[in-house]
Amino acid sequence: MNGGLGAVVRAAGGGLGSRRLQTVIIGLVVLAATAASTLALGLLADVHSPFDHAFAQQNGAHVAVTVDTSVASPAQLAAATRVSGVTAVAGPFALASESAAITVPGTPGSGTTRLTFVARSVPSGPVDDITLRQGHWAAAGNQAVVSVTGSVPSQLGTTITVGGQALTVVGTADSVTNTADAWVLPAEMPAIAGGGGQAGTGQAQLLYRFASSATSSAIAADIGAIRAALPPGSVQATADYLTVRQSEQSGVAPWVPFIVAMGVIALVISSLIVVNVVGGAVVAGTTRIGVLKSIGFTPGQVIGAYLLLVGVPAVIGALAGVICGDLVAVPFNQETAQLYQVGALGVPFWVDLAVPAAVLALTLAAAAGPALRAGQMSPAVAIATGRAPRPKRGFAAQRALGRLTRVPRPVTLGFASPAARPGRTLITLVAVLFGAVAVTFGVGLAISLNRVFTEISAASHLPVTVSEHSPLGPGNPSGGASQKGKVSIGVVAGGLAAAQQQAIITAVGKQPGTLHYLTVSTDSLSLPGVSEAAGPVQFTAYGHGDPGWSGIALISGRWYASSPAVREADVNTLFLTDTGTSVGDSFTIANGRHAVTVRIAGEVFVPSNSAAVYTSPATLSAVDPAASGVGQYAIAVQPGVKPQAYANQLQAALGGNYEIRASNKTTTEIVAITTLATLLTLLIVSVAGLGVLNTVALQVRERARDIGIFKALGMTPRQALTFVTCSVGITGLAAGIIAVPAGIALHHGVIPAMVHAANSGYPPNVISVYSLPEIAALALAGLAIALAGALAPASWAAGSRTATALRTE
Amino acid sequence: MDTLVQLEKVTKRYDSSGPDSAGAPAVDNVSTRIGHGEAVAIMGPSGSGKSTLLNLIAGLDRPTSGAVHVGDERVDKLSEAGAARFRRRQVGMIFQFFNLLDDMTVIDNILLPAQLAGRSRQARRRADELLDTLRIGHRRDAYPARLSGGERQRVAIARALINDPGLLVADEPTGAVDSATGDEIGRLLLELNAAGQTLIVVTHSPELARRYARRVIHIADGQIASDTLAGHGAPDGARP
Ligand SMILES: Nc1ncnc2c1ncn2[C@@H]1O[C@H](COP(=O)(O)OP(=O)(O)OP(=O)(O)O)[C@@H](O)[C@H]1O
């Protein structure tokens, strides 16, 4: 670089630098695009990072193996720790899966659930280095530490009664791959396992880290090596981290298609606007370019100067955009960070580097076209005309529109304007189009999500639930076993005794405002042939009424017949995919010795990581006679009755032995995702608005003389406003009208991708969300964007001094 | 003769004046009257304030102090919209560089002020009349770029007259054309004045002023230096 370039930059500055508005627009557009992309990519990159972070920190187990110690000898176990490829081993730790009663201090009653106990003398180790969250590690025989992701409440002082032993919870801890629900000292294990006695029939847990563990086939090979080292039949269960990792990510996976769509729109629209801004600056700087070239500047220097002049605001915008994107990502990441307790999660560093670099590259690429045009421009033409050679386009449009004598002249003058610069008009149209597409898509997405999360869920149709008061909290009748996407052992709500049920029925019958109710029985079972990636199959039986009252949407088929004699079931999409069945097929549910063949009556919309089955109470007890029966009453209230008020009244009637809950309809998930969608839509819309602002500002500048003439001839400020507004309004209107089908198409492409990522099909009303009045309103989105963008420059035009404009000849 | 234009102690100071002109107003305490049907030439050196004065009369600009009356209107007190409406009805304007709109045909240029005033239908016949009077009927559908300087200025005059304004103001209407064409434009303006059109013309050409204006106002440094009726001494309006 020599002194010459600096001179060029200063000299060419008249083309852009002095045009502060254009500089600001480039800066803001780049800022918004960078912020949107940083946010989008930051959240996407984060899909795995909380898990990976915690996994790395804890030296998480790649593979956990449960071995039957009555089959495998201690020597064989020791041999199994030395299989090839192993980099670290922990264990064997004694393991027992036992039914336990839990009492929480200060809460009446007790709950029973099955817990996996593992004996560990210390939390640390070469594998599965458990993080202690509260309290301390078990120091005596009657003490236990519980997993924060398990089903025991994370409250110190809680009592776990198992095998006649009372254990006090003295600490809470977290194992990233959920290796246990509770940890005790090794000496305590014989007392827990099998109620004492039967020495040698226990189980042991081995935790492995392997050199090659990145793929599921590598993991399968590793597990194969372990199995080979142990006697046949001794391996009772294996769990690998990939499965857990997969289930962790699927909480975010459904959002990926929508975030990608929004991010791509943001980038496209920004590039278009940069093309228009730089193109406009070149046109505005024509005379100057001509003068510069006539006094000896080379085309290369002119091109370089323009690129540099775009570069400065773009770099500033990109830096500010990264900061904004990072800041906005904080609350979204915080939610996940809290879940994993891995401390502050940020947008990954590489995103902060890659996004601004990519946006800047895109910006310079967009600027290159018009800059090259500036370099090629003939100086003679520029100097001779004293202004940009005005394209002789749009004359015909002006003439044709001039004939429309019924339309006010300022309107027809405005409508003729876009034809004068078709290239710029087209780019503006596409920019507004993308903005309006984002609006149409965003609105549809919000409606779809609202349907999924509130309208077609049991929680909104049966908002009040009654169950027995339990320290474990109410059962989880419809949501499946995974809470917050964590794999854990399903909590089966304790069954209600006949007298309790009678009390509930009486109270509900007496209470005004009751519409109807269903009894809810739940169960979780492991079924052969159904994947257990995220826990066992969730069974729900709605009784005492029409299961359709649950509000759960049917994707196809119908609800199971309520008659106790009919063996029918409705299942979620994951169940169908796992078992390879379809609606109408028969499927034999084999639960140990109990095998029941049911006809699959319908497919229900229950996106989940676990397979779900809905059937009648009679069928459920046939499948699992040990199931605890009706655990919950789910009540629908009459229109106008507030669920919370109803619940309070019912609580008063039934007393403290019952847990009565009113669902609040807004889950944090939908709030977060709607906020994100709104944010991205707003960013895109403001970029589109800035694009319009640029176009109109250029037009007002280029046509300053025309506007001066109009005003000298008697155009009022209001007419000037009309003229300028109409010039871009027609483009905006056209863009908005095209945008509606485009936005709907995008919605119809992205929503199915989202639900498929959530392991589900979808009922039609999740997709068909656009009603005619909405479509009509959305068609005006383009116009609204155009008018908003045009407002400022149009009022400059309206307020400009006529005498000044006329002097500029 | 009753008064059409009345200026009372009109001063215009540009707040954005460069450092050289700091303090000196462009128009300095000017008072005068112009009657209906007069043809007035305003002359003076470059930068003396002629255009500024004309803009003040046409309501294109507002005086710093003083009052501008045109017909019944107090022009200096009008809002922007009011001034625009005033210009539409009362003032036809002609400029040195014609200020035609390149992307509109001759007829569309001429009709524009009428269309802005919302009276395009009535204006069609008037436009045809003007095309005839100004001898540019054959150029009706041409674009300004294809016209000669004289033709362009005739289109501008037709456009200025489309709404039958009481006052026609022209800022150096012959400044951009050769002398023969200038003569022709001068003759046209004289014809219009003979038919009763009040006329204020800023010109650098003493020839034009002498031949076609009955009254000549000389401006220097924003002030009226002299105000003479051709061969008759000072007019009524110039007396205090
Ligand atoms: N918009 C403006 N802003 C600042 N100063 C102005 C403006 N218009 C005119 N002037 C100044 O006011 C003074 C009078 O200008 P004006 O244009 O009225 O002169 P003029 O007599 O018409 O000159 P010319 O014969 O060159 O057209 C000049 O000093 C000029 O620089």
Ligand SMILES: [Mg+2]
């Ligand atoms: Mg002048």
